[in-house]
Amino acid sequence: xxxxxxxxxxxxxxxxxxxxxxxxxxxxxxxxxxxxxxxxxxxxxxxxxxxxxxxxxxxxxxxxxxxxxxxxxxxxxxxxxxxxxxxxxxxxxxxxxxxxxxxxxxxxxxxxxxxxxxxxxxxxxxxxxxxxxxxxxxxxxxxxxxxxxxxxxxxxxxxxxxxxxxxxxxxxxxxxxxxxxxxxxxxxxxxxxxxxxxxxxxxxxxxxxxxxxxxxxx
Ligand code: 2AM
Numbered sequence: 001x002x003x004x005x006x007x008x009x010x011x012x013x014x015x016x017x018x019x020x021x022x023x024x025x026x027x028x029x030x031x032x033x034x035x036x037x038x039x040x041x042x043x044x045x046x047x048x049x050x051x052x053x054x055x056x057x058x059x060x061x062x063x064x065x066x067x068x069x070x071x072x073x074x075x076x077x078x079x080x081x082x083x084x085x086x087x088x089x090x091x092x093x094x095x096x097x098x099x100x101x102x103x104x105x106x107x108x109x110x111x112x113x114x115x116x117x118x119x120x121x122x123x124x125x126x127x128x129x130x131x132x133x134x135x136x137x138x139x140x141x142x143x144x145x146x147x148x149x150x151x152x153x154x155x156x157x158x159x160x161x162x163x164x165x166x167x168x169x170x171x172x173x174x175x176x177x178x179x180x181x182x183x184x185x186x187x188x189x190x191x192x193x194x195x196x197x198x199x200x201x202x203x204x205x206x207x208x209x210x211x212x213x214x215x216x217x218x
Pocket of ligand 1: 048132133
């Protein structure tokens, strides 16, 4: 059987915002090693998780993502605040918010879901909650201590990230952590949709970030 490709569509964050998040992550990692914290180069806003797909469906997904991206204007994401899912009790997923997301983003994600549904990738059951995952809880003996470590960041502003394109990533889950590879980038608000720019050279998420003009080596 041909291999399946695990893939997702995401908005990448600017190097400046990732640097701010990396500093917070370093502090949180010291306070709570029992969490699987996200590597700074892997921080992103997931727009749609596509699942594990055969190559021909992924090919059709390319066209769908290109069209949805083309009809979404370029955006700015205000990255602010840290919280946990679920909001009470033992935290499972720790996130940074994009709460004041532009209304256009919500509409664009719905459009993306509709277009992907047409090529056989089902819609999400839940509403889109714009967030950047900071960490996943493995074993935390003191959830109260974890919440206390998060508290100083509850209202922190990590910056404003311009989003000019969406990226289709493949994801390989390795014992050392996930490796995300940019397969293509789709400009927002572009005319002539359907011709994504191939992601140049990146073998891993680290390579992706170093190819960005504003990279400061986070
Ligand atoms: P999340 O961090 O916002 O939860 C790559 O794995 C990205 O796809 C992750 O950042 C994750 O987004 C999302 N993802 C992974 N597995 C998923 C699943 N089963 N359902 C929905 N989203 C998933």
